[in-house]
Amino acid sequence: MRPFSYTTVSSVRSAVLQVSPDPKAQYVAGATEVLNLVREGQIAADRLVDIRALPLTSIRAGADGLHIGALARHVENHPVVRRDYPVLAQALLAGASPQVRNMFTPGGNLLQRTRCSYYRDVSFACNRREPGSGCGALEGNNRYNAIFGGSDHCIAVHPSDLAVALTALDAVARTQGPAGARAIPIEELHRLPGEEPHRETVLEHGELITGIDVPASRFAARSHYLKIRDRASFAFALVSVAVAVDVRRGVVRDCRIALGGVAPRPWRARAAEAALTGKPLNEASRRAAGKAAASGAVPRRHNRFKVAMVERAVARALSEVED
Amino acid sequence: MPDDVGSRESAGRAAGGPSRRQVLGRGALLGAATVGAGVAAQAEAARAATAPPVREETLAAEPVEISLRVNGRERTLSVEPRTTLLDALRERLGLTGTKKGCDQGACGACTVLVDGRRVNSCLTLAVMRRDAEITTIEGLAKGDELHPVQRAFLECDAFQCGYCTSGQIMSAAALIEEGHAGSPGEVREWMSGNICRCGAYPNIVAAVRQAAGGGAR
Ligand SMILES: Cc1cc2nc3c(=O)[nH]c(=O)nc-3n(C[C@H](O)[C@H](O)[C@H](O)COP(=O)(O)OP(=O)(O)OC[C@H]3O[C@@H](n4cnc5c(N)ncnc54)[C@H](O)[C@@H]3O)c2cc1C
Ligand code: SF4
Ligand code: FES
Ligand code: FES
DSSP: OOOOEEEEOSSHHHHHHHHTTOTTEEEESSOTTHHHHHHHTSSOOSEEEEOTTSSOOOEEEETTEEEEETTOOOGGGOHHHHHHOHHHHHHHHTSSOHHHHTTOOHHHHHTOOOOOHHHHSTTSOBTTTSTTSOBTTTSSOOTTSOSSSOOSSOOOOOOOHHHHHHHHTTOEEEEEETTEEEEEEHHHHBOOOTTOTTOOBSOOTTOEEEEEEEEOOSSTTSEEEEEEOSSSSSSOOSEEEEEEEEEETTEEEEEEEEEESSSSSOEEOHHHHHHHTTSOOSHHHHHHHHHHHHTTOOOOTTOTHHHHHHHHHHHHHHHHTOO | OOOOOOOSTTOBOOOOSOOHHHHHOGGGGOOTTOOOHHHHHHHHHHHHHHOOOOOOEEEOSSOEEEEEEETTEEEEEEEOTTOBHHHIIIIISOOTTSOOSSSSSSSOTTEEEETTEEEEGGGSBGGGGTTSEEEOGGGTSBTTBOOHHHHHHHHTTOOSSOTTHHHHHHHHHHHHHHTOOSSHHHHHHHTTTOOOTTOOHHHHHHHHHHHTTSOOO
16 A cells, blocks of 8 residues: 555644645545555545544434434434435445444545446556546446446446435535535535546535535435345445335325436436326336336446336335335 | 554654543453443443543654554554554554455455444554554453354354454454344344355354354244
8 A cells, every 4th residue: 555644633624724735635534445545546645634533423303304424423323314314224224334334434435436347446447547548348347337427438336325315315415625615415416427537526625525414305204225236235236226205195296216326426317206296106107207217328238237227126116115 | 465564663753742542541441352332332432521632643654653452452563554454453463363355345354343343454544543442353252261153153163264254253243242133134134244255154144143142043
C-alpha cells in the first residue's frame, strides 16, 4: 500500500479545512472502501483524515421525517426505521457482511466506488479510473454493468443498496464544504458518466457529507427492498428494487420505484411510477409497472438478462407491499 | 503483501502527551474474553461517558510507536499509518492465528473482535484501533478451557484445511452473542461474511447451532 499520513479531527470545520485545500487528502470513516482503493491504486491518497470522532452519529426520527448522521451506526436496528421506513432497514441488511456492516458508515456507503471489475483491476483500461484510457467493459465481460444511464465511455453501476432505498424515499444528503452547506438529492449525488466518467459525484473535493434527511411521506411506511444476486447473501446486486407506495381506498395515489445494479446512480423508474399511479395494486398493474421499468434499457452483450430481471423484480417487489 | 513496517528501534516521532489509552484507563474495565454485544455496549457507554474531546493529531507517513490492547494485554508496537490491523497482529505481534485470505473484506478469514464486535481486520488501520479492546482467536479460550465455539468446531468436524477456521470461529462467537443463531437459515445468513473454500458449510452451521445450544437442526 502506498504510504500516507493520518490525521484525526474533532470538528466538521477542521475536517473540511484539512481536506479541501489538499488534492491528495481523503476522508476516512469506516475505511472499508477507502483502504481497498488506496491499496489497489484507484485513488492516490497521501493523507487520510479520520472523521470518526465528529458529532455526526445521531439518528433522529420526528414528524418531519428522519435524520441520519453521516456516521450513524446500525441504522437498520433503529425501531422507527424498521417500522416506518422498512425499505431502508431491508436495504442495509442486504448489503455487505455482518463484519463490514459493523464498520461502515452511511456517508461512506453513498460514496463507495463502482465494482466494475475493470475499474477494480488497475491492469485494465478504464476511463473512470484513468481518463482517456478506454473502457474494458464495453466490449468485455459486462455482465454486471449498466443497462441505463451509461455512455460510450463508461457503463459502470453504482453498487450501494442504501442509496437505492434512499432514492425511493426522496432523501437528500446534507453537506458542508469550504463554500458552505448545501442539500443534494441522493438521486443526483452521482453524475452520469457522459464523456467524463472520472467525475464521479457532484461533490467538490473536501465537501463533507454531514447527514442524510429522509422526509416524512405517505409512502415510506409501505415500502420494500428486493435484491437479486448470484448467491443468497454477501454479494452485490445484479438487480435490486426499492418500492414505496401510498395506497388509499384501493388505489395507488403516489409511489416511488428505484432500481439498483443497473445504472451509474440509483435509477428512478419514473415510467413505472406513472404506470402504477392511479391504478389499484394488483397483478396486472404490477406487471405493467415492471414492463415500464424496463423500457428504454440499453443492454450489452452479457447483461441482456437484466432487462427481464428488472421487469420481474419490480412486479415481485410490488407484490410485497400489496395487502 | 504485508506492508513494510518499521522495526521498534526505528520508530520515530514522539507522540507527546498522554495517550488516549492512559487517559481512558479502560484496561481495568474489560477482560480478555469479552465477546458479548452487551459487553460491547457497556464499553461504548463507558467510553461515551469518559471520552475526552478527541485530540487533533497527525501521524506522518513513517513508523510510529503505538499501543494496542490485544487479548487483554497492552502491547507496544511500531507500525506505519498504512499498516492494517491484520498486518499489525500478524507481522508485528506474531499473532498469526488471524489469517489473510483476500485482504479486501471479501472472505472473513481475518475476522477479529473490536470492542466485542466482529470486523475484518484487513479493512481497518492499526492506528484507528488504539483505544479499542481487540480479541483474536488466540484470546478466545480461557486458559486451557476452549471457547464453546472452538469445542463445537472440533466436535462437528467443521473444517477441512482449516484456513478459514479462525475467522469462522471469531465470527460465530460474535454471532451467538448478537442473538443470530436462532435457526440454520439465520446462521447461514449471519455467517455469510465468512467464506470456506473447502465447503465445510454444513458442519460449520451445525457447530454454530451446537455452540449456541440450539441443536444441529
Ligand atoms: C466485501 C464487501 C462487500 C460489500 N457488499 C456491499 C453490498 O452488497 N452493498 C453495499 O451497498 N455495499 C457493499 N459494500 C460496500 C460497503 O458498504 C462500503 O465499503 C461502505 O459502505 C463504505 O463506508 P465506509 O464508512 O467504510 O467508507 P470509507 O471507506 O471510510 O470511505 C469511502 C469513501 O467515502 C469518503 N467518505 C466517507 N465518509 C464521508 C463523508 N461523511 N463525507 C464525504 N466523504 C466521505 C471517503 O473519503 C472515501 O472516498 C461491500 C464492501 C465490501 C468490502
Ligand atoms: S464501465 Fe466505467 S468503470 Fe467499468 S471499465 Fe468502463 S469506464 Fe471503467
Ligand atoms: S483477509 Fe480480510 S476479509 Fe479476506
Ligand atoms: S476449511 Fe478450508 S477454507 Fe474452510
